[in-house]
Amino acid sequence: MPTVSIVMPVYNEVPAQGDNSLLVRVQALVQLLRQGDELLLVDGGSTDHSWPVLQTLAKHSQVNALQCGKGRAQQMNAGAEKARGDVFLFLHADTVLTPLAWQAFLSSLKACLWGRFNVQIEGKSAWLPVVAWFMNHRSRLTKIGTGDQALFVSCSLFKRVGGFPNQPLMEDIELCRRLKQAAPREFVAVASPVTTSGRRWDVNGAWATIVLMWRFRFLYWRGVSADELARLYADTRHKLPVTVAVFAKYPEAGRVKTRLMPVLGAEQCAAFARYLLLSTLDKLQGVNVVLWTDGGSTEQWTRLLDGRAIQRHIQPEGHLGVRMQTAVEAHLIDSELVVLLGPDAVGFSVADLHELQVAARQGGLAFVPAHDGGYVAVACNRLVPEIFSSAIQWGTAAVAEQTRDALQQRGLQAVWLPPQLDIDEPDDLELAIRSGCVPADWPLRYAMAD
Numbered sequence: 516m517p518t519v520s521i522v523m524p525v526y527n528e529v530p531a532q533g534d535n536s537l538l539v540r541v542q543a544l545v546q547l548l549r550q551g552d553e554l555l556l557v558d559g560g561s562t563d564h565s566w567p568v569l570q571t572l573a574k575h576s577q578v579n580a581l582q583c584g585k586g587r588a589q590q591m592n593a594g595a596e597k598a599r600g601d602v603f604l605f606l607h608a609d610t611v612l613t614p615l616a617w618q619a620f621l622s623s624l625k626a627c628l629w630g631r632f633n634v635q636i637e638g639k640s641a642w643l644p645v646v647a648w649f650m651n652h653r654s655r656l657t658k659i660g661t662g663d664q665a666l667f668v669s670c671s672l673f674k675r676v677g678g679f680p681n682q683p684l685m686e687d688i689e690l691c692r693r694l695k696q697a698a699p700r701e702f703v704a705v706a707s708p709v710t711t712s713g714r715r716w717d718v719n720g721a722w723a724t725i726v727l728m729w730r731f732r733f734l735y736w737r738g739v740s741a742d743e744l745a746r747l748y749a750d751t752r753h754k755l756p757v758t759v760a761v762f763a764k765y766p767e768a769g770r771v772k773t774r775l776m777p778v779l780g781a782e783q784c785a786a787f788a789r790y791l792l793l794s795t796l797d798k799l800q801g802v803n804v805v806l807w808t809d810g811g812s813t814e815q816w817t818r819l820l821d822g823r824a825i826q827r828h829i830q831p832e833g834h835l836g837v838r839m840q841t842a843v844e845a846h847l848i849d850s851e852l853v854v855l856l857g858p859d860a861v862g863f864s865v866a867d868l869h870e871l872q873v874a875a876r877q878g879g880l881a882f883v884p885a886h887d888g889g890y891v892a893v894a895c896n897r898l899v900p901e902i903f904s905s906a907i908q909w910g911t912a913a914v915a916e917q918t919r920d921a922l923q924q925r926g927l928q929a930v931w932l933p934p935q936l937d938i939d940e941p942d943d944l945e946l947a948i949r950s951g952c953v954p955a956d957w958p959l960r961y962a963m964a965d
Contacts, residue, residue, distance in 0.1 A: 517624045517669070518551040520600030521612075524590035525556055528608045529564040531873060537565070540611060541572050547617045554578045555594040559585035587662065588679040588686035595670075595678060602628070604667040609712035610634075612665065619707035620667070629668035629694045630703030631660030638713020639879055639927070647708075658695045658702045662687040663711045672698055683742060685735050757872055757894075758850040759804045760842040762830065763792045763858050765811025766819070778941045786958060788858075789819065791938070793961045795858040796823060798865065803850070807842055835910065836903035843898050852876065852896050860891035861952040862935045867892075870932060880922070880929035885937045888912030901925050 521544065528537045545554060554577060556569045566582065573580035583593040591605050602624060606612055616632055623630075633651045636643040654660045666687060676693040679686045695702070764771050766788035768781040775784050796804060806827045808816060816827060828845070830838045839855050846853040852875055854868065860883070867883065874881035875894035880902075883892040889912070893902075901921040907914055922929055936952060938944050947953040954960065 517601035520598035521554045521604045522594035524587045526559040527561045527563045556580045557590040557594040558582045592678045611710040616707040628701045631664035632705040633708040634664045635708040635710045636713040643713045659691045665709045755850040757852040758846040759854045764809045791858040840903035854894045856892045859937045874930035878930045884915045884934040889914040
């Protein structure tokens with residue numbers, strides 16, 4: 516039988532050290548290889564931990580890891596140039612080739628062929644099975660496949676059409692056009708599906724992604740260049756990785772941390788609120804932070820922030836859920852992820868923020884609950900109105916439980932990280948000082964100048 520070279524382009528697939536998701540997927544793929552088959556992992560200059568992982572995988576005798584410039588077309592061509600198989604199978608890093616799909620593919624192999632697999636999209640949107648159905652039937656009729664469908668082509672035919680065109684977008688569409696013209700009768704559609712990630716549909720919304728993809732395909736069909744489409748695509752994705760929205764009242768005596776008044780008094784409560792806010796902002800230096808404020812004049816906030824270059828919005832009227840939902844809606848316009856944080860989460864660190872971001876990017880929603888029954892932080896990549904509902908008893912010990920119930924009724928999952936301390940009661944303050952989350956000399960920190 517013809518031998519197969521699987522070519523996988525990789526770019527920033529291992530965001531954190533110890534993230535084994537790519538490692539596990541590739542190791543499962545290696546188990547499918549027969550004698551004479553090979554896997555080529557082509558890194559496009561990743562800035563995360565991808566390359567060390569690929570080098571580890573390349574210790575296997577049937578795996579080769581190489582680097583080239585960024586760009587799927589360039590990476591796949593670089594892999595094909597080194598490949599020794601009779602047939603090339605181009606597999607995206609977030610696409611899983613199941614044993615069933617592999618066996619179905621092997622049974623279709625012949626000396627000269629090209630084609631694609633059916634695809635199954637994994638994600639949270641209920642529209643994803645519909646999207647996959649249309650993708651599979653459209654490509655069966657048109658013989659135009661996409662990279663998500665794991666394109667394959669014999670070595671001889673790939674070289675005859677010149678490989679992937681050197682363009683930044685639509686390289687899969689253009690390759691299929693050339694193959695369709697060169698060998699229309701050799702097209703094979705493997706019915707057993709590969710499984711690909713639906714993260715772009717989940718993050719950007721199913722309908723928005725569908726409309727965007729069809730718009731780009733139409734423009735390309737009308738003759739718009741791939742370079743121009745790449746520029747337009749970059750514009751649609753020009754979002755900040757994360758925005759942290761910090762909610763705070765102006766630290767005015769008698770209005771903040773009132774439950775601590777029996778031990779601190781009104782003025783010291785205001786001083787403590789000032790300490791909590793400014794220490795939180797300083798802890799998040801280098802992070803895109805937006806401050807959502809309640810009370811205080813512009814002059815008062817300018818003096819309090821003391822030169823810190825932080826964008827400020829005024830919280831709208833309404834319960835806490837309304838105010839948080841407003842922030843999420845505002846920041847999702849220009850951010851891929853929004854984190855809502857209160858300044859009294861004294862144990863929350865930059866490392867916790869990173870863990871929360873990773874969890875939210877994988878699951879869509881992630882929470883850091885509080886020991887008192889609420890939560891100190893939430894991260895989301897889309898708006899889920901139910902978790903901001905007036906049905907939730909804001910400010911009570913039932914917030915986290917009611918949020919879980921709201922998610923369950925909606926059929927949604929969320930990641931709940933280990934609980935942390937927030938400071939509302941005198942016992943909380945004592946515990947925070949004893950555990951080192953709050954320094955004993957906090958009254959001397961951030962003292963207001965006379």
